[in-house]
Amino acid sequence: xxxxxxxxxxxxxxxxxxxxxxxxxxxxxxxxxxxxxxxxxxxxxxxxxxxxxxxxxxxxxxxxxxxxxxxxxxxxxxxxxxxxxxxxxxxxxxxxxxxxxxxxxxxxxxxxxxxxxxxxxxxxxxxxxxxxxxxxxxxxxxxxxxxxxxxxxxxxxxxxxxxxxxxxxxxxxxxxxxxxxxxxxxxxxxxxxxxxxxxxxxxxxxxxxxxxxxxxxxxxxxxxxxxxxxxxxxxxxxxxxxxxxxxxxxxxxxxxxxxxxxxxxxxxxxxxxxxxxxxxxxxxxxxxxxxxxxxxxxxxxxxxxxxxxxxxxxxxxxxxxxxxxxxxxxxxxxxxxxxxxxxxxxxxxxxxxxxxxxxxxxxxxxxxxxxxxxxxxxxxxxxxxxxxxxxxxxxxxxxxxxxxxxxxxxxxxxxxxxxxxxxxxxxxxxxxxxxxxxxxxxxxxxxxxxxxxxxxxxxxxxxxxxxxxxxxxxxxxxxxxxxxxxxxxxxxxxxxxxxxxxxxx
Amino acid sequence: xxxxxxxxxxxxxxxxxxxxxxxxxxxxxxxxxxxxxxxxxxxxxxxxxxxxxxxxxxxxxxxxxxxxxxxxxxxxxxxxxxxxxxxxxxxxxxxxxxxxxxxxxxxxxxxxxxxxxxxxxxxxxxxxxxxxxxxxxxxxxxxxxxxxxxxxxxxxxxxxx
Numbered sequence: 121x122x123x124x125x126x127x128x129x130x131x132x133x134x135x136x137x138x139x140x141x142x143x144x145x146x147x148x149x150x151x152x153x154x155x156x157x158x159x160x161x162x163x164x165x166x167x168x169x170x171x172x173x174x175x176x177x178x179x180x181x182x183x184x185x186x187x188x189x190x191x192x193x194x195x196x197x198x199x200x201x202x203x204x205x206x207x208x209x210x211x212x213x214x215x216x217x218x219x220x221x222x223x224x225x226x227x228x229x230x231x232x233x234x235x236x237x238x239x240x241x242x243x244x245x246x247x248x249x250x251x252x253x254x255x256x257x258x259x260x261x262x263x264x265x266x267x268x269x270x271x272x273x274x275x276x277x278x279x280x281x282x283x284x285x286x287x288x289x290x291x292x293x294x295x296x297x298x299x300x301x302x303x304x305x306x307x308x309x310x311x312x313x314x315x316x317x318x319x320x321x322x323x324x325x326x327x328x329x330x331x332x333x334x335x336x337x338x339x340x341x342x343x344x345x346x347x348x349x350x351x352x353x354x355x356x357x358x359x360x361x362x363x364x365x366x367x368x369x370x371x372x373x374x375x376x377x378x379x380x381x382x383x384x385x386x387x388x389x390x391x392x393x394x395x396x397x398x399x400x401x402x403x404x405x406x407x408x409x410x411x412x413x414x415x416x417x418x419x420x421x422x423x424x425x426x427x428x429x430x431x432x433x434x435x436x437x438x439x440x441x442x443x444x445x446x447x448x449x450x451x452x453x454x455x456x457x458x459x460x461x462x463x464x465x466x467x468x469x470x471x472x473x474x475x476x477x478x479x480x481x482x483x484x485x486x487x488x489x490x491x492x493x494x495x496x497x498x499x500x501x502x503x504x505x506x507x508x509x510x511x512x513x514x515x516x517x518x519x520x521x522x523x524x525x526x527x528x529x530x531x532x533x534x535x536x537x538x539x540x541x542x543x544x545x546x547x548x549x550x551x552x553x554x555x556x557x558x559x560x561x562x563x564x565x566x567x568x569x570x571x572x573x574x575x576x577x578x579x580x581x582x583x584x585x586x587x588x589x590x591x592x593x594x595x596x597x598x599x600x601x602x603x604x605x606x607x608x609x610x611x612x613x614x615x616x617x618x619x620x621x622x623x624x625x
Numbered sequence: 626x627x628x629x630x631x632x633x634x635x636x637x638x639x640x641x642x643x644x645x646x647x648x649x650x651x652x653x654x655x656x657x658x659x660x661x662x663x664x665x666x667x668x669x670x671x672x673x674x675x676x677x678x679x680x681x682x683x684x685x686x687x688x689x690x691x692x693x694x695x696x697x698x699x700x701x702x703x704x705x706x707x708x709x710x711x712x713x714x715x716x717x718x719x720x721x722x723x724x725x726x727x728x729x730x731x732x733x734x735x736x737x738x739x740x741x742x743x744x745x746x747x748x749x750x751x752x753x754x755x756x757x758x759x760x761x762x763x764x765x766x767x768x769x770x771x772x773x774x775x776x777x778x779x780x781x782x783x784x785x786x
Contacts, residue, residue: 167770284678288637291671295644298668302661305654309661310647337711341704508742512735513756515711519718520760524770529719536715547627566664573659 130175130476131483139176140183140480144487147184148495151191158188158206158389160332162447164517166324166454167524174458178451178477182430183484185447186238189389189426190492193230194499197223206389206426209397213415222412228360229416230423231492233371236364237424238485240375241382241431246478249467252439255588256464261575262582262589264440265568268561270596271384271442276554277603285550293558294565296321303567304574316530323453325522325531326559327446329538330545330552332518336511337543356493363416370400370421378425382432382445389426389445396425431481438462438474442561446553449560627694630687634679641672710741726775727765731757 130136143165150161161184169177192207197214210230217226259267276286299310300320311317364371374396381392400421401408408414434451436442441463443449455462466474522531542552576582584590628636645666653660698704714734721730735753740746764770774781 167764284675284682285633287675288633288672288679291668291675292637292640295640295665295668295672298665302651305657305661307651307654307661309651309665333711333715337708340707340711341698341701506744508744509739509752511742512714512738512753515714515738516731516735516756516760519715520764520770524764527771529722532715532719536712536719539715540712548633550633570659570664573663574657578658 127475136176139180143180143183144187144491147187148191151188152194158185159446161188162450163328167521174460179480186484190234197226206393209393210419210422224356224359227496228356229419232360233420233423234427235485235488237375237428241379241428242481244379245431253464253467261568261571266592268565289550290554290558293555294562296559297562304570322526324525325534326538328518329535330542333539334542367420370417371424374421374424375428378428379432382429383435389429392429393422393426397422629692630683631680634676638673638676641669645669726777727772728761
């Protein structure tokens with residue numbers, strides 16, 4: 121265990137604190153502009169943080185993403201335009217409260233619940249991660265292979281309504297990961313004679329292209345947004361503090377659920393918010409009512425869950441080096457570039473860094489309260505910036521982001537190519553997240569798979585020989601069987617229903 | 626542009642087939658049973674199967690749907706232009722940044738998209754120039770990203786601290 125004094129000394133660095141405050145302001149600004157997600161905020165941070173020391177770099181991402189997730193509530197509550205997908209679940213409830221002149225309740229409930237969820241998940245992260253890391257130290261290639269497969273499976277299942285399209289996206293991502301030198305034999309693959317591809321596809325240009333540029337393309341033919349109502353955040357603190365106690369169960373449920381969902385690879389904050397919202401509505405009397413109290417219960421549960429999922433996502437990221445969502449995928453890339461290699465050995469070799477990261481979680485979520493209130497007040501200014509001027513600036517940052525990480529113009533070309541590809545994929549309901557996770561987890565999956573195959577000389581039973589590995593393998597296969605079975609039943613039911621309807625008509 | 630599920634499946638299957646075929650050209654080293662083509666081969670087969678599944682699913686559930694669906698915004702020329710200006714701008718940056726330098730390229734790029742979005746050209750150029758200047762100073766001087774100066778190399782000393 122690390123001495124608390126060492127961690128506090130690291131946190132007292134004025135430069136680190138300045139980075140945290142600046143990232144918080146940046147995250148709030150990006151998150152509150154509709155269409156710009158927390159992921160985009162994180163991706164656009166990379167060219168700046170790449171030049172910082174490891175701790176401020178990671179602190180910057182943690183703070184900006186937490187703030188952006190909360191800030192997405194602001195345009196959601198005031199304009200019925202969720203700033204980030206994570207806020208979409210309770211936008212209607214929050215907007216309804218605003219129309220009744222209770223925007224302070226709607227936004228305050230979101231803010232306090234977000235901070236509560238964030239702190240709760242940070243506590244769970246601090247308590248569980250070291251314990252899990254000790255177990256992870258005994259893992260071999262088999263366990264890592266199955267963990268990778270389980271993560272990718274979850275990512276595919278939760279990605280969208282079509283399992284086949286999710287799988288297509290995942291396999292495409294895995295294919296992209298095979299470009300460059302083969303990890304076992306060192307032979308070049310799919311490089312088409314280009315030296316730019318020998319090192320593989322850069323993660324950041326692909327990520328910026330698929331998410332940020334495709335979003336800009338989609339927004340390009342939309343209407344310019346106009347502010348419709350001004351915020352009336354008169355007495356947020358007074359209003360909400362009274363509401364916290366009656367909704368404690370919703371808050372706790374949301375925080376716990378968010379942390380668990382966030383820790384599953386592939387399931388991000390938006391899924392956590394939707395599940396928590398549905399659970400608040402279905403399972404509690406309070407959450408099911410159409411009154412103001414019901415709306416507050418649902419907002420608090422879902423808002424706590426989406427911020428808690430951020431902390432949850434850091435559990436697989438720090439313990440196994442497996443990203444839980446696209447934001448932690450960026451964090452992992454930045455950690456590798458900075459020489460902080462995520463995985464169980466991080467807890468042995470650099471415990472002071474890992475605990476400082478956990479401490480930053482607490483700090484960022486506490487900082488959310490004063491800055492969030494300030495942001496709600498200053499919201500009008502941010503939203504008045506017209507998208508016709510903002511979107512080209514974002515595009516310039518996309519280009520610079522890709523260029524400054526890779527230092528080649530080839531990366532800029534990749535941004536355009538993957539931007540168009542991401543747009544076409546989303547238009548055809550092919551989810552993007554499995555492709556990104558495939559690209560990130562591909563090398564780990566291939567290496568562990570090939571190592572095990574070579575070690576066992578092709579004996580597939582080796583994948584089930586070890587107790588932990590075999591169990592995770594069995595769970596993975598069970599999950600697959602369950603999901604495919606459910607899909608088949610659902611389609612048979614749908615067919616029966618439609619044939620019944622045909623006969624009736 | 627939204628395509629029919631069967632078309633999506635066909636594209637996925639063709640991609641998978643191409644990957645599987647290419648992976649056959651990757652010969653394993655003499656001492657290894659499984660070479661660099663083994664994993665891509667599995668991915669290729671997976672894509673062919675998934676593509677096949679999508680073709681069948683598309684045929685069963687969407688027989689009455691059109692093969693291609695044209696969204697309404699494609700009928701509006703201005704909106705089509707606003708869409709394509711984004712990849713064109715990136716391409717322009719790729720081609721122009723080395724000869725023209727970052728400052729000039731970024732100014733033209735920003736102004737070009739703003740004008741396409743309906744911003745008055747004077748305002749567009751003013752915003753573009755100020756933004757490009759601030760970004761240039763930030764990235765070149767503070768973050769030390771090696772941005773090209775191109776034709777503006779003689780005055781670059783003024784902006785690099």
